Amino acid sequence: MGDKDREPFQLSFNGFVKVDFQGSRVTSDGGLLLVRELDERLGLGKLIDEHLSDTRQGENTKFPLADLVRQSVYSRLAGYEDLNDAVRVSTDPTFRLIGSKKNWDRGAALTSRLQSFETGMLAGDENLIGLMAVNRELIAQAEAGDRSERIVLDMDSTESPVHGQQEGSAYNGHFESVCYHPLLLFNQHGDCLSAKLRPGNVSSAEDWDELLLPEIERQQVEGKSVTFRADAAFAKPEIYEAMEERGVSYVIRIPTNKTLELEIEDILFRPPGRPSAKPLVRYKSFRYQAASWSKSRRIVAKVEHHAGELFPRVGFIVTNMSLPSRSVVRFYNKRGTAEQWIKEGKQATSWTRLSCHRFRSNEVRLQLAVLAYNLGNLWRRLGLPRRIKSWSLTSLQHRLMKTGGRLVKHARYYWLLLAEGHLNRKLFGEMLARLAALPVPGG
Numbered sequence: 001m002g003d004k005d006r007e008p009f010q011l012s013f014n015g016f017v018k019v020d021f022q023g024s025r026v027t028s029d030g031g032l033l034l035v036r037e038l039d040e041r042l043g044l045g046k047l048i049d050e051h052l053s054d055t056r057q058g059e060n061t062k063f064p065l066a067d068l069v070r071q072s073v074y075s076r077l078a079g080y081e082d083l084n085d086a087v088r089v090s091t092d093p094t095f096r097l098i099g100s101k102k103n104w105d106r107g108a109a110l111t112s113r114l115q116s117f118e119t120g121m122l123a124g125d126e127n128l129i130g131l132m133a134v135n136r137e138l139i140a141q142a143e144a145g146d147r148s149e150r151i152v153l154d155m156d157s158t159e160s161p162v163h164g165q166q167e168g169s170a171y172n173g174h175f176e177s178v179c180y181h182p183l184l185l186f187n188q189h190g191d192c193l194s195a196k197l198r199p200g201n202v203s204s205a206e207d208w209d210e211l212l213l214p215e216i217e218r219q220q221v222e223g224k225s226v227t228f229r230a231d232a233a234f235a236k237p238e239i240y241e242a243m244e245e246r247g248v249s250y251v252i253r254i255p256t257n258k259t260l261e262l263e264i265e266d267i268l269f270r271p272p273g274r275p276s277a278k279p280l281v282r283y284k285s286f287r288y289q290a291a292s293w294s295k296s297r298r299i300v301a302k303v304e305h306h307a308g309e310l311f312p313r314v315g316f317i318v319t320n321m322s323l324p325s326r327s328v329v330r331f332y333n334k335r336g337t338a339e340q341w342i343k344e345g346k347q348a349t350s351w352t353r354l355s356c357h358r359f360r361s362n363e364v365r366l367q368l369a370v371l372a373y374n375l376g377n378l379w380r381r382l383g384l385p386r387r388i389k390s391w392s393l394t395s396l397q398h399r400l401m402k403t404g405g406r407l408v409k410h411a412r413y414y415w416l417l418l419a420e421g422h423l424n425r426k427l428f429g430e431m432l433a434r435l436a437a438l439p440v441p442g443g
Helices: 032-041 044-051 065-077 083-089 093-097 111-121 125-143 208-221 237-245 258-263 325-333 336-348 359-383 393-401 425-436
Strands: 150-157 170-172 177-180 183-187 192-196 225-230 249-254 280-288 297-305 313-319 405-409 414-418
Touching: 032 044, 032 065, 032 093, 032 359, 032 393, 032 425, 044 065, 044 125, 065 083, 065 093, 065 111, 065 359, 083 111, 093 405, 093 414, 111 359, 125 192, 125 359, 150 208, 150 336, 183 208, 183 336, 192 208, 192 359, 208 225, 208 237, 225 237, 237 249, 249 325, 258 280, 258 297, 280 325, 297 325, 313 325, 336 359, 336 393, 359 393, 359 425
Parallel strands: 150 225, 225 249
Antiparallel strands: 150 183, 170 177, 183 192, 249 313, 280 297, 297 313, 405 414
8 A cells, every 4th residue: 555655646648647746856946056055155154153152952953053044044035935834945955955964864944943943042132143243244255356446335224014913013104004114234236234123113214323334334444435325214414424424425315395496496497398208307516504404515406307297306415425416316316226125135035024923033034034135146246147147036036046956866976957947057057167266265
């Protein structure tokens, strides 16, 4: 009876086809091995050992600390947003092979083990800070090969909707929902340098200094000039003053008011005659001092007249840069890429899926999701050929990570035989060569 239960299925429409189930030998995430190769080149395992403490004892140490971190991170990167997926992931050959050798045949951790790991061990003060350090130092390894003299920092907040009575959740009038309100800081390459989970009812700029000022100091120690870019939620005199004291250039949108509109009344008019299909755009630069400011600052205004619209579109930017007005506006408009990166993080690694009751547990989940996002973004930046560097993280998931394969074990080696689709032999070899060319972390 037992042997019969293991026989393959026969199909009536084609007698030459047989179907069998060998889940422990078949993977759907073969492309993750390239991310694991990148993680090795950047020294993620060493960073985990340096910054995270393992407080487990006895049988609880069955899975090494680095294996548990990788399983949590790689699961999110592959699109498994819920720990309930750990049951399926634990038998997947790819997830077994990215861990320690002793688990290659045994399998990865199950849901209960990962749950206690994320909400217990990582939720301690020391390990939460350590997890943030792992994320930042991983990016630092990639920065070691970056010879650019300037870094652009983009700060923004986003909404993380909640469902139920979760600690720290509150109604946010701007998003019109009960949510958390995370704050995120990016560089111009799309790396999320730091993230902080905050209650839902705080202002967008709350705790800006905790994330921004240490990063400015870090970059200036490296000898780089820093430029800060943000939307009108960060139009605060204390931010302007902090940037000016540190010699940081800034470009920040500010809300309109009557005084500002009076300054540009000479460019608000629409020229007589039939309007052209192409928008008419005008710029103006002038000095302005609000009542709460200690001094006057440069304001750049942009006025757009569009066909079919009665009133012009008007925007104001406060800056200490000396670029021409048009260049200032164009530079500020690139801030929209930060919003795209936030969208990618939400869609690809579900970093706003924070469903735990405890606020601290959700802080951990956010940091793990950010680490997963950064691994994916670093893979895109450092490992992908130019022709596909513009792919989104969700495209990378569906086209490259989600590659089927079969694991075959021989006496000395494990063979992972991958199906050719978007990820073929040539592309795999190209990416592997790029990763092999990365400098190995010192020490």
